[in-house]
Amino acid sequence: MAELLFFSGTMDCGKSTLALQMDHNHKARGRRGVLFSSHDRAGESMISSRLGLQVPAVEVFPETDFWVELTLRQTMGARIDYVICDEAQFYTVDQIDQLARVVDEMDIDVFSFGITSDFRTRLFPGSQRLIELADRVQVLQVEALCWCGKRATHNARTVDGVMVVEGDQMVVGDVDQPLDQTLDRPFDLDAGPATGHQAGAGPAPTVGYETLCRRHHMRRQTSRTSPSLFSNEAPLPFDASPAGQLGTRGNQLQDAEPGVRS
Numbered sequence: 001m002a003e004l005l006f007f008s009g010t011m012d013c014g015k016s017t018l019a020l021q022m023d024h025n026h027k028a029r030g031r032r033g034v035l036f037s038s039h040d041r042a043g044e045s046m047i048s049s050r051l052g053l054q055v056p057a058v059e060v061f062p063e064t065d066f067w068v069e070l071t072l073r074q075t076m077g078a079r080i081d082y083v084i085c086d087e088a089q090f091y092t093v094d095q096i097d098q099l100a101r102v103v104d105e106m107d108i109d110v111f112s113f114g115i116t117s118d119f120r121t122r123l124f125p126g127s128q129r130l131i132e133l134a135d136r137v138q139v140l141q142v143e144a145l146c147w148c149g150k151r152a153t154h155n156a157r158t159v160d161g162v163m164v165v166e167g168d169q170m171v172v173g174d175v176d177q178p179l180d181q182t183l184d185r186p187f188d189l190d191a192g193p194a195t196g197h198q199a200g201a202g203p204a205p206t207v208g209y210e211t212l213c214r215r216h217h218m219r220r221q222t223s224r225t226s227p228s229l230f231s232n233e234a235p236l237p238f239d240a241s242p243a244g245q246l247g248t249r250g251n252q253l254q255d256a257e258p259g260v261r262s
């Protein structure tokens with residue numbers, strides 16, 4: 001019996017990689033699938049993984065109807081055993097309902113992948129509907145980490161390097177902006193209205209994302225604004241003797257973030 005599965009996690013935890021692996025494994029056993037995605041960072045009509053794989057996919061637009069799309073393909077003779085749906089957080093509630101119907105009435109497996117919550121910690125409507133309807137919700141095993149070393153559970157958005165909690169829910173972007181580039185690299189706003197940026201409205205803001213643990217998301221502490229607990233670039237202690245170094249460094253750690261390190 002076909003299933004609706006939702007593989008979820010924070011940004012950068014390996015969802016697209018898993019989507020492409022699952023497609024590969026099912027294809028290797030002779031099953032036929034259709035790949036879908038929406039607003040992939042690498043561009044329209046593809047699924048891309050940070051590990052370097054990039055595979056063509058059908059772009060999902062707000063008006064896409066999965067039931068119609070898949071019925072048409074079958075009418076034209078295509079065999080469809082499964083469907084891969086990446087960036088499913090961007091799908092509409094109606095589209096998730098269509099996917100559930102595809103599972104139940106067409107007996108097609110639907111493997112969907114997406115982040116559950118946005119930069120304000122609120123559920124995306126598509127993800128909420130998947131949680132409501134999926135046969136199984138599976139949190140990915142590979143954990144993205146917060147700068148403090150704890151498991152990252154939340155996605156933070158930065159604009160010009162500063163964490164924000166207001167703005168459009170949907171702004172395509174990436175994590176792991178090197179700190180020295182965060183302020184310099186112009187963000188590609190060609191993607192259209194999803195970014196909320198008006199052409200000619202001055203220099204485009206630099207938007208980035210960072211995965212954080214709940215504590216640091218609530219405190220709005222990103223790696224940029226955190227005390228440099230884990231950085232090699234922490235200033236050397238003034239007292240150069242080994243005892244003095246230990247003492248000063250130890251105090252720095254305690255003062256900076258009580259309770260974060262054990």
Ligand SMILES: Nc1ncnc2c1ncn2[C@@H]1O[C@H](COP(=O)(O)OP(=O)(O)O)[C@@H](O)[C@H]1O
Nearest residue numbers: 010011012013014015016017018048049050051
């Ligand atoms: N250079 C690298 N070497 C090894 N693993 C990497 C490298 N770059 C990214 N990764 C892995 O890829 C994961 C991101 O995969 P991706 O499928 O793009 O994530 P998602 O779709 O969840 O945003 C990272 O969590 C990391 O485990």
Ligand SMILES: Cc1cn([C@H]2C[C@H](O)[C@@H](COP(=O)(O)O)O2)c(=O)[nH]c1=O
Nearest residue numbers: 011012115118119155169170171172173
């Ligand atoms: C948190 C958050 C993310 N997004 C965007 C940013 C990326 O383009 C995708 C997530 O892609 P990934 O493959 O999981 O890294 O979602 C957004 O539009 N709004 C948000 O709040």
